[in-house]
Amino acid sequence: MSTPGGPATARDALDGARTAIAAGGSPSARLDAELLLADVLGVSRERLVREPELPVAGEAVRRFQSHVRRRAIEREPVAYIVGRRGFRRLDLLVDHRVLVPRPETELLIEVGLELAPGARVLDCCTGSGAIALALKDERPDLQVSGSDLSAPALEVARANAQRLRLDVEWIEADLLDGVDRGFDAILANPPYVPRATIVTLEPEIARHEPRLALDGGEDGLDLVRRLIAQAAATPLLALEVGERQADAVVALLAGAGFSAVERLTDLAGIERVVVARC
Template identity: 35%
Template sequence: MVVARLRAAGCVFAEDEAALLREAAGPGARAEVALEGLVARRVAGEPLEHLLGWVAFAGRRWSVGPGVFVPRRRTELMVRAALALARPAGPLLAQPTAPVTVVDLCCGCGAVGGAVALGLRAQGAHMVLHAADVAVAATDHARRNLEALGGRVHTGDLFDALPAHLRGGVDVLLCNAPYVPTDAIATMPPEARDHEPAVALDGGGDGLDVVRRVVAGAREWLAPGGSLLFEVGTGQVDAATRLVGSHGLRPRVVTDDDPDADDATGGTVVVATSAD
């Protein structure tokens, strides 16, 4: 019955969603009432992750909820690109005893920064993690996700939210900013356009308004040899790389749209590296 209702509402993985909603409804006498409430909201179009209270990202569950952007699988590419910078042969572990400073700007629920922090630790790096977002709903979830990992979370506009002592010392500046052109928001799936806040999606006329501000400020915050990583759509790559070059950073584009690769997500990440 639940599966049929979800399928009729257009949920492609109706069996999986039904099992997850049952898990979220919990055990006990009120489980059926709770399940009915969750199914009704899902059928009305709320993102599954907002109902569950968590999102699966980079192999782990992260707290997320209504009013907060749901991290996308394609953004796992940004995590992999950041960790590649810290491989033993990569630039960040040249001094293995010095902590790597990671900032997740426009952090949303903080899953990207958290996944990079866990990956760096697994690679044996010492690291310091800061995350920031303008939306209080987002930083509430980011605190839940990141404080247990030793991360510090700040609320405010882009770099203004960060502690001043980080200026000139950031090794990895992650920033999955909003990059959807304003006119394209109407074409997004209802789950996104009706249930994720405009501030998380709307990147202005060409989608790059927030990215432009981040790139303009990045050089001042990056450590020598540090890198800014941001996601773009395929049609924005040329404008983004020109922008990076015009601010004295070296651009490199990372994609994983190889249809034969198991972990292909279709993402595109620009890595902008400051001079040593």
């Protein structure tokens, strides 16, 4: 980018930012820089690519420098810096109160799309509301609820629901404690990172995402164990799991009386979702 406060084109701004972000350790510096500049200028990424001579001046320069600093030096996720993340067909508001929704979590939506018309479904550990909202968006006939222990996370989920005009019930609860057990299906992406490994994760996760969204206890399965025990009579339970956790989770489900258990693999070839029926 040219001197602070001075005029620049999108090309100049992106060149400088890409170098700084790559030096900070991001493996996706070009994409990051484009997303950050598109946010500052209020244009699409495609337009930046099409119109590299687009002027970047004044306040936009200052804001872009601040964005780049957060990304390059603090290793803050782009989604928190721009305050949004795409998930399925939705543009969700996200900030430090919630986990940034991941593409692999879309496997749980695929499970939900198979439910019978009008089914009652709970997105347990909803965070930004990603699963509950995407499901309601794609299957308006379902009766969808979302629950979380974190009141701040639920504020984000509610704001997303209001903005997207999606009718979802929100429940503040510790897993299923005090929650009606009459759901036809429970979908959950619970915290599943083994506690001691959190500090070894990339700074984007370890430093910036809520600890409550990550910490699954000593072996990562504390919440999974509790949820399986509580959900034992639910006709369908689908859980996102961490790498190499699927075998243990399948064993827990079998022990709780679930019969047919299926594993779904994500695009990286990792067994990422376990679906159990009783």
